[in-house]
Amino acid sequence: MDATQRVLGLAVYLEKCRAGVTLDDIARDVPGYEAGELVAGSREWETTRKRLQRDLDLLDTSFAVVVDYDEADHIYRLRSAFFTTEERLALIAAAAAVDVEGIDDEPVLGELGAAVGEQGRRIVLSVPSLVRQLSDAIRERRPVRFGYHGRERTLRAYAVGRWRTHWYVVGQEDGSDDRRRYRLDRIDALDGPDALSFGEANSYDIPAGFDSVDAMRLDPNDWGPDPLAVALVRVDADHVHTFQRELGGRVVDRGAAGQTLEIEVRHYASFRDRVLGFGAHALVLAPPELVALVRDHLVAVVQGTR
């Protein structure tokens, strides 16, 4: 009897007998064990038990198939699968479509989603290695220390995430009551080659009311420090779509040549720069202080460079 056949036969048998089986059942039914009637404690019983244990270890390490032993009833029982077949297939489809670069760049063949081919791949997403390290730190509640804008920071990280084309970490910095966000590509190593150094595990709690999705709303118009202002911006028709993607807002007036959008503004400087990014295709109409902010900037550029 081939060992592969015996071990796989054992898996099939345990699957069919989900309620559980005894060592005697296995010895009687599974090819490769074929022992006579086993007497507990006998040499044959011990040999069969050890063989079974080796096979169960193999099933675990090779196929992640786990069999629990019920001490009281002397029953071997298959543990439930982690993913259903449908869930696994959905993840394989995701792995086939999305190439996640940066984590686990050389996944081992056999791991879920590691054997998908290039064909069908249509989304590439780059994930910096810091994401993995910060995820580990968050899971273990270890503060992280790093350099940022030339200063050392110690952060109790709450969440890591991507907004638009950049990755960020959100958390509470030592010595500050405010929640802060840091762009991962601006994090510097303090000493040594690693960008992060880690503190003790279980050093902090994430506040119960923390909402990671909300915390990752990084549009300056959501979190800006300036008093709320409602701006009206006239945008040329061909640029409305892109403008709304960039700054949000709702259309309050439609015309063939352009549309007027109403936007809540909480970060004036960012608003000015983003509007100027549309060149002459976007014109701030109100309120007067935001109109002045844009116009004064332009005047200063023109005069300063004359």
Add this chain to the structure above:
Amino acid sequence: MPPRSKEDVFRILTSVLALAEERSSISLTEAAALAGVSRDELHKMLQPVLYLEFRTSSDVMGKTQAFLLDESDYLTVTDSNWLRDLGARPPDRDTALRLLVAGTVLKSVSAAPTPQLDRALRKLEQEVAADVVLAIDSPAHLATVERANALGRSIRCRYVTDGGQARDREIEPWFVFSNWGRWYVHGCDVGTDDPKWFRIDRMASAEIGDHEFEAQESVDVPDWFDLQDQGRTVRLRLQPNDVDALPTPRRVENLEVLDDGRVECDVTVYGDARLERLLVIIPPVAEVVSPLEYEELRRRSAERILVRYSG
């Protein structure tokens, strides 16, 4: 050659069965090469898997239908990879994070509900045990472009270039993909055979056209676009905090700290339109060090916008 250990055999079988499942089917020769064995050795190893059947005192048990090796020597999972169906262990952390990211991204661009994927993602979230937020947004006309691609029909759109010029175009959408956080379609303008890359978020409007095209050979997602000839570099003198606030995408190099606390750096952007945008947005007190003609470009660009505020 010494016989392989059971662990080795099972590792190879796990890999090959995963290949068969994840690629729908695979030739035995290719699977053997990827698993690092000969085709004949793999064939022998697979026998107990392909013909697994035995009789117990009360039943016939087996999995002879689960995997099929056909006459073309292709290995296929006919029903389900039953060994993986029994897997009770969660993926390791790297795999869990990779799958969580891939699944979340796919879910965010799926037009239809994804209940199975949602359930799988909830399990992975438990494993990763850290909030990883992926705010992936897809352009408004992505679904239309993908539908046109699937139908082999053209896209009629109003396309706005990086420079802000808009025009009506009809495009054959050969391949739709996303990289660097943006969605693109590879195709050509109808009536030409000059392949181009179009950004889907630059489509101000889009509808499926009548023109039909033959599906192209599969295209790989490009690793990079050759924008070298569009690179525009300007050396700026500005406050250190203003460097971070420079509009993206851009590349900052050769940064030097000056005695007065300001910095000088080379900033590269791609395309004339982005250069103008950069020059207008930088703080008025920032100085263009070189090339000096960009100083004049900066003034003219600002003046052009200012005209609208003077009207």
